[in-house]
Structure formats: C-alpha cells, structure tokens
Amino acid sequence: MSRATLVAGRLLRIPDAVHRPAPSLLTFTGLTSKPFWERTDSWVSKWIDGLEAATPEIAAEYDALRGTPSDYKAEASDHGGTLHTGATDWHWSSLVDRGNPRPDMMARCPRTSAVLQALPGLCVDGMPFGFAFFSTLAGGCRIAPHTSPANLRVRVHLPLRVPEPELCGITVAGETRRWEVGRALVFDDAFVHSVYNDGAADRVVLLFDLWHPELRPDERAAIQAMFREVEAMRQTRHEKEAPVPDP
DSSP, X not given: OOXXXXXXXXXXXXXXXXXXXXXXXXXXXXXXXXXXXXXTSHHHHTTHHHHHHTHHHHHHHHHHHTTSOOOOOGGGSTTTTSSEESSSOOEEEEEEETTEEOHHHHHHOHHHHHHHHTSTTBSOTTOTTOOEEEEEEOTTEEEEEEXXXXXXXXXXXXXXXXXXXXGEEEEETTEEEOXXXXXXXXXXXXXXXXXXXXXXXXXXXXXXXXXXXXXXXXXXHHHHHHHHHHHHHHHHHHHHHSOOOOO
C-alpha cells in the first residue's frame, strides 16, 4: 500500500475569495471541487433516490430521540465556540462521531443506520473528519461562515423537518439553497459555507459525510493509515508530557 504523507508548502489564498475551496487544515490535490453536487451527477444518482425514499422512517426515528441531551460540545469542536449563535444551543444526536459509529445510537435508529451503512464511502473506520448526526437548528440561530478541515469528504443534508422553508437556508461559496423535506443537498464544505434559520421553529436535517468520490480505495486506506500514525504520535507526546505523580 502506498503511504500518504503531509507535504509542507506555500499556500496562496485570498480570504474573501469564497468561490474557491479553502480547507483549514489540508488539501488533497487533483480532486474535483464544486460547491454543490447535483442529483444528476453520476455517483450521486446511484444512491440519492434510495436515501430520500427512507425520509419518513428516518424522521420517525429522529422524533423518538426528541428530548435527549445534545452531544455537541462547542469547546471540543474544530471551531471552538465561535460557530453557533442564537438563544438556543445547536443540538446534535450523533450516530458517527469522528469516524466512529456509536453502537447505542445505531441500535436506537436501526433504519437510519441501515441507510447510512448502505451508502458508498460513508466516512467511518476512525476517519477523523467523518460525522453523521441529526442536526437541529432552532429558530433565530445561525452557523457562521466556515470551512471544513480538509477536502477529503463531501457532506450531505437530508432535510427532515423544515416548517418555514422560506426563512432558512444554507449558503455555499456565495450560493444559497433552501431545504425541502426529503430532497437531499450534497455539497463540498471545503468551500466557505454558513447556515441560517430566521424562523421560529426548528430546522432538522440528517447530516453525514462521504469520502470524496474521486478518492480510490487504496488512497483512502493510505490516508487512514496516515491519520492513525498522527494519532499515535499525538498519544505518545501526550503521555510524555503528562505530569509524573508524586511517589
């Protein structure tokens, strides 16, 4: 298997050039970049109808979770506490967290779990930029403009509850689209993107990440191996820096 390596280099960026991808951590060169992927794109067309057909069952499983605590921790996110604004916290109910499936949530949402696992290239196996969760954004809340850490993934929103569609939406690279229940949006979050809900009611989507479709299986494996090496080095450094208890 080839070995993935992070290469240091000079990057030229214009902060206000929202029409270009600008991941905050690393870029895999040569991948197609466009703000939105369309349902007519060949790789999307293979799975999007099946995903959307499951919307009522997925929404019912979300409803059964209502009232459970959120597992979103702003201070632990890649953006700290700067991302979300509004009187009500951003609510996550995670099925996959940083590439790690949560067995308890998968068991509570068997239909959602089955649909996710049937998708091509779901970001699991410890992929650190891979998530799947029910995202509830209350009325009057916003997600500030930001970019993903890397261009390795494509993000999908399956809208489940959009009671005021004219008052909420997502902007990617300057283009705003609105959610429609049961109609998935597929986008590249390496571009600057933001979300708003100016209505009074909750907007709910099932959000999940897929590997970029142009990454081959051997490339994914090499990238995953690199991530494991980086994590092992981080753990070793943490253990060396840990204070030694008094005898």
